[in-house]
Amino acid sequence: MSVLYILSTIALIASLIGSRKKTLEALQIAWRRSLKLLPPFMTMLRQLHWPCTVLPQEVFVRHLGGENLFYTTTAAGLLGSLTLMPGFIAFPLSGLLLKQGVPYIVLAAFTTTLMMVGVLTFPVERHYLGTKVALVRNFISLLIALIVAISIGIYFGEVV
């Protein structure tokens, strides 16, 4: 993240040296766009707590550690779609689950849907793409995530 700070500071200074007028214009654009995004953004933030609080982590681990591979993979995919978790939390958690014996295919379904399917970011996505295209994009992403999970399962010999 600090890369972002350094980069934007350098870019801003370089821009100021280049042209003060253009820099001001850029900042105005940034301000205008941020304001336009604020309402869908707030909607997203408000919804963030639901899956996290309704599904505490114990439930989560218990369901991913089950015997039925079809069931656990589906559950993992649903969970990944419904949550928004930064990578630095999701991957250590997955690493832990792996050590506890959760199969790769389940972890793949979880992490891939987490990254590609965004139910919680949907208000923001709809703002840019429109409802229909946003829905289609998420559906395609879900399919891709499932294909990835199954491929990983095949590679690690978990599904025949």
Added chain:
Amino acid sequence: MSKFYSPIKPLLPGLLFGLFIVGSLLFRFEFGLTAGRRFLQFGGEMVKIVPFAFILIGLFEVWVPKHVVERHLGKQAGLRAHLWAVLLAGTTVGGLYVAFPVAAALQRKGARLSFLFTYIGASGVCRIPMTLFEASFLGIEFTLIRYAIAVPLIVLSSELMGEYLQRREYEINLQ
């Protein structure tokens, strides 16, 4: 019926949520407290990223000439544009919520729709810091297979979706 516009109306759900949190604080309602904590935790995380992303977007729009984007990412750029999309996605921070405004800015400069969909898809899957995390916790093989399967599928689906929508003159909301 006259359309009555109140500046308070769009803020109403937020105000209600705020009241709910304050109420939870007063009555020590555990569910509400957790909700408030999550809100602050994730909200803080995004507040740290989003303004900087928008500043960079603003600078990009002012400084980068349209023909440069058009040449490399526009209609005549062909399939190579997808490679740029994946590379650009690798350096994107945050996640999907940053990728959308970036995609909108690129479209304004004349980037092809398929390219934008690849970029959005890849910014979920290919971010470099995240990939390093993944490889260290789940193994390099896991990461390699995921890339090998996901990236071609993203490019393929984006190409199909982009072409289809481009013909129907669909556009990403530029605001």
